[in-house]
Amino acid sequence: MSQSFKENQAPDYSFSNEKRQGVYEAIALRRDIRSFLPNPIPDEKLGRILEAANMAPSVGFMQPWDFIIVKDFDTRNKLHAHVDSERRHAADGFEGKRKESYSSLKLEGILDAPVNILVTCDPSRFGPSVIGRNTIRETDVFSAVCAVQNLWLAARAEGIGVGWVSILKNEFLRHIFHIPAHIIPVAYLCVGYTEDFDDTPLLQKIGWLPKRELDETIHSEEWGKKPAAG
Amino acid sequence: MSQSFKENQAPDYSFSNEKRQGVYEAIALRRDIRSFLPNPIPDEKLGRILEAANMAPSVGFMQPWDFIIVKDFDTRNKLHAHVDSERRHAADGFEGKRKESYSSLKLEGILDAPVNILVTCDPSRFGPSVIGRNTIRETDVFSAVCAVQNLWLAARAEGIGVGWVSILKNEFLRHIFHIPAHIIPVAYLCVGYTEDFDDTPLLQKIGWLPKRELDETIHSEEWGKKPAAG
Numbered sequence: 001m002s003q004s005f006k007e008n009q010a011p012d013y014s015f016s017n018e019k020r021q022g023v024y025e026a027i028a029l030r031r032d033i034r035s036f037l038p039n040p041i042p043d044e045k046l047g048r049i050l051e052a053a054n055m056a057p058s059v060g061f062m063q064p065w066d067f068i069i070v071k072d073f074d075t076r077n078k079l080h081a082h083v084d085s086e087r088r089h090a091a092d093g094f095e096g097k098r099k100e101s102y103s104s105l106k107l108e109g110i111l112d113a114p115v116n117i118l119v120t121c122d123p124s125r126f127g128p129s130v131i132g133r134n135t136i137r138e139t140d141v142f143s144a145v146c147a148v149q150n151l152w153l154a155a156r157a158e159g160i161g162v163g164w165v166s167i168l169k170n171e172f173l174r175h176i177f178h179i180p181a182h183i184i185p186v187a188y189l190c191v192g193y194t195e196d197f198d199d200t201p202l203l204q205k206i207g208w209l210p211k212r213e214l215d216e217t218i219h220s221e222e223w224g225k226k227p228a229a230g
Numbered sequence: 231m232s233q234s235f236k237e238n239q240a241p242d243y244s245f246s247n248e249k250r251q252g253v254y255e256a257i258a259l260r261r262d263i264r265s266f267l268p269n270p271i272p273d274e275k276l277g278r279i280l281e282a283a284n285m286a287p288s289v290g291f292m293q294p295w296d297f298i299i300v301k302d303f304d305t306r307n308k309l310h311a312h313v314d315s316e317r318r319h320a321a322d323g324f325e326g327k328r329k330e331s332y333s334s335l336k337l338e339g340i341l342d343a344p345v346n347i348l349v350t351c352d353p354s355r356f357g358p359s360v361i362g363r364n365t366i367r368e369t370d371v372f373s374a375v376c377a378v379q380n381l382w383l384a385a386r387a388e389g390i391g392v393g394w395v396s397i398l399k400n401e402f403l404r405h406i407f408h409i410p411a412h413i414i415p416v417a418y419l420c421v422g423y424t425e426d427f428d429d430t431p432l433l434q435k436i437g438w439l440p441k442r443e444l445d446e447t448i449h450s451e452e453w454g455k456k457p458a459a460g
Contacts, residue, residue, distance in 0.1 A: 010423030014389030022249025061433035159244030193240030203291035
């Protein structure tokens with residue numbers, strides 16, 4: 001090791017090609033799934049996926065997340081009805097052909113997925129002072145979002161689909177699941193096997209919005225400044 | 231495929247063992263890195279890591295993220311001074327031994343990392359109506375956080391360390407990088423090779439906070455209800 005430092009080379013902690021490929025494939029082949037098969041997820045598999053979520057980074061190591069595992073059909077029926085009403089309300093935000101297109105989309109699989117998972121954030125976890133949270137308060141919620149993304153990628157590696165249902169009111173979720181007022185619902189996820197992981201995100205495929213190329217997203221040293229060519 | 235449906239088996243989209251292992255190892259071995267080596271990151275590698283970020287899920291496919299790549303030393307010096315003052319301010323939130331412990335921690339590698347990356351969110355991207363954002367407005371920022379987690383995991387697979395510096399004021403970041411008022415700075419990341427990826431998160435290792443076991447994080451059907459044993 002000391003030899004390699006003399007040569008000004010950093011130690012090599014990179015993964016084997018195959019494992020690295022696994023990470024990139026999980027990232028590239030992950031989709032937002034809205035249609036599920038009823039087949040149950042083996043407990044062991046679901047456990048691994050949840051462990052992955054529990055290993056997320058968190059501000060000041062506060063690990064603010066919790067996971068409510070939802071299978072009860074009555075509960076899911078209520079949530080489905082709520083989403084349906086929010087969805088009709090949202091349709092009014094679009095016009096003409098776009099409204100038609102929006103209304104024809106299947107947006108969630110609350111009822112067909114064998115498992116739903118609500119990810120929450122407890123901003124009070126381990127007391128009021130959290131390393132690194134004093135300047136940007138929402139970093140606790142950001143930590144819970146990182147847990148969601150870990151869960152999503154681990155699920156993809158297991159061949160399990162995940163869909164994030166975001167048209168749910170937090171007050172409604174607190175009511176249905178008896179969640180204390182200070183706990184923040186962060187993500188309602190539908191989880192299960194699926195018939196197909198599409199190559200392309202649905203909203204890109206139907207021409208709703210174009211994919212932004214990496215070049216468009218990159219700024220150099222300051223906002224709006226492009227890197228020098230080459 | 232139709233045969234497997236008759237047998238009530240879901241199609242198998244799971245990864246090979248080696249690739250799946252790669253995903254789980256990236257998740258388990260990812261650390262928040264605060265000490266970096268000066269070795270530059272090859273452009274190709276940095277490109278792959280940024281591509282991974284650009285493949286994150288986003289509400290309504292709005293892809294609200296941008297990436298400002300920061301190498302300029304003057305800029306980083308200013309940021310470092312800002313973080314230092316925020317850090318002294320934050321120290322007052324802790325008392326006695328805990329204050330001492332906090333003050334002794336190296337919290338960021340802004341100056342030693344060869345590259346810093348600011349990830350931002352443009353809530354106005356592609357117009358005001360976004361599928362799935364009407365109920366929970368912050369889902370656009372959540373999308374940018376998913377991009378951060380993708381970047382973090384891809385970097386780990388490449389043997390590159392990432393540290394998220396959260397004690398920075400958004401107004402200061404907007405000022406330094408000439409960021410328009412409507413753009414939200416989400417994550418300031420230090421990126422580079424590192425001497426060591428510890429097995430254990432630093433704040434767990436020094437006994438600042440305990441790791442929450444998975445059991446503690448799981449609720450069944452509603453808040454506070456534990457799953458039946460077995």
